[in-house]
């Protein structure tokens with residue numbers, strides 16, 4: 001049996017050239033998540049990084065951020081709060097528009113999803129240009145929470161998305177390309 005380490009996890013992420021548009025090198029995380037030993041390793045390594053920080057809520061970004069985000073909430077005894085694409089959340093929402101590597105979109109959160117007592121870990125599967133996480137941080141800041149951390153499973157270093165994230169917000173990713 002192969003011993004799981006970060007190199008094995010990195011190698012399990014499939015690259016799809018020219019998806020969803022020409023010129024994009026799409027990192028397909030489904031090939032990592034489908035393997036039980038890899039999924040467990042990814043969840044445990046990430047949860048270990050955030051233990052004992054008093055995190056009360058994981059804020060996961062639709063849709064790929066829901067996959068590890070909910071597993072992290074379970075592991076860290078935190079609640080899970082979804083950030084959703086427009087028109088999906090049923091109650092009153094805050095809205096924030098942003099630019100993607102391949103288009104523009106808007107994100108929403110329920111206005112009662114967080115409280116000022118919360119310590120929040122924002123999770124998404126991947127950091128590309130940083131537009132999505134920037135909009136998510138702006139949304140979470142509307143609640144006046146105590147502290148915000150940001151985590152990605154995969155960071156595309158060559159797109160320099162982390163340079164766009166406010167330096168007050170600690171960012172950590174398991175895998176870098």
Ligand SMILES: O=P(O)(O)OC[C@H]1O[C@H](OP(=O)(O)OP(=O)(O)O)[C@H](O)[C@@H]1O
Nearest residue numbers: 062063064100101127128129130131132
């Ligand atoms: O750093 P950025 O340039 O903003 O890009 C990163 C975002 O793009 C992808 O989501 P996508 O909008 O493709 O949606 P999905 O998770 O529903 O597939 C990915 O899951 C991140 O949320």
Ligand SMILES: Nc1ncnc2[nH]cnc12
Nearest residue numbers: 024025026027101126128
């Ligand atoms: N290159 C990429 N691969 C996977 N997901 C993405 N989201 C934005 N850019 C992406």
